[in-house]
Amino acid sequence: MLIVKVGGGKNINWGYISEDLTSLIKKEEVVLVHGASSRRDQVAKKLGVPTRYVNSPSGYKGVYTDKKALEILSMVYAGLVNKSIVARLQKAGINAVGLSGVDGRIWEGKRKTNILSQENGKTKLIKNTFTGKVETVNTNLINLLIDNGYLPVITQPAISSDGELINTDNDRNIAVMAGALRVKKLVVLFEAPGFLKEPSDESSLLRKISKKDLPSLMRYAKGTMKKKVLGAIEAFEHGVKTVYWSDGRIKEPIRNALAGKGTMIK
């Protein structure tokens, strides 16, 4: 089984991804996970509540998720983007089923009601947020769908043990999910050829990284890339053998990733 996680950037080419998946799923079981950040930001802006960010004391950038932002997350991730991806896959002949982490408690975690954020050198307490971290995965539901010929297409939000919707991190969720499903390979597609030592320079691509060197990458990682590094570290802790970071804008993006043409981490 393979987990393919696709970022929510606006240049991701879902046509190429679904084309690639049609042949891939004949040979391998796949679980697809996707983001929707660029559409979320668009809709949030139109609704007059632009996306705000928080910076954790440990240096990670996250989305500030109050009740309003949570509603926009549910709308855009689980509604607009998930259903449009599922329709596209269905059109390509793939029997996709879109789900959020809430459905059947696929992604269940703990809500962090209060979080700390660094702003202008000061640490601020932010109350009543709907963020959290996934801890358990409903592998029964995922396997049930796969065993019956469906491709699960999973996205935010997740659910807390108390039944609240929570915003969690896809890069970390796939690590937990890989552990639960005993998946050994993760493909992570985004808007770059792989891990770039210098984000603006595509020739600074690192083709191979040893998993023990992941922590040292943190100093080169910017923005959301830091969470990808963290997710990869956690994936190896959960028994994953290879993580592929690769380009979601090009033809045959998954095959390309698995062929080691992006960044391969072992």
Added chain:
Amino acid sequence: MLIVKVGGGKNINWGYISEDLTSLIKKEEVVLVHGASSRRDQVAKKLGVPTRYVNSPSGYKGVYTDKKALEILSMVYAGLVNKSIVARLQKAGINAVGLSGVDGRIWEGKRKTNILSQENGKTKLIKNTFTGKVETVNTNLINLLIDNGYLPVITQPAISSDGELINTDNDRNIAVMAGALRVKKLVVLFEAPGFLKEPSDESSLLRKISKKDLPSLMRYAKGTMKKKVLGAIEAFEHGVKTVYWSDGRIKEPIRNALAGKGTMIK
């Protein structure tokens, strides 16, 4: 098996519905279908594209669904409202799984690209709409979930045979679905005690209606109630034995409906 369809009005009490479902699902298999019209109208207005209506030459009111309205439909029905209902049911101990008609092609139909609308006594052609009518149902996926202890919670949009998202009518979808699943009882909950001969007068409730008298109800039915009458007529054509129209605002709404306290049609 029982299909329960809940309208999208703002006074529907989902607390009472989920309470009622927790005991009901111990005795009977249930498929839940829901609307989200009031939240859709709210979000559409905030996004600057308020919901518009069309009036078919045969006298039915429908929602004008262009690309923009379709996106709002997907966001609000399959995202915002579906996931909030699923979370609420999960909190009540029901293992709910939310799906749109797109997922696994649960609701597949024909797209009507061009429709006619009556406006000020004139018939107008409206092009490029994303509406349609469900013709086939993926009963395998629904049964797979039910047989494994999940409660399917289904909503708009549906999918066309060409893989496009389409806006269809829940009242008519449950008729087709009942036929496919061989369901004999439909419970339809909304913001009234049942069928009122005079919509503003709750004492004009009709407690029992013979299915052969349904066509004659059309002259009393206003707005969306006309589609409910049409849906009921179609449900009987699909083998349904009893349709219950009842109040979604009160305690034990489903038990109340099944006890014949709303309108029972046989």
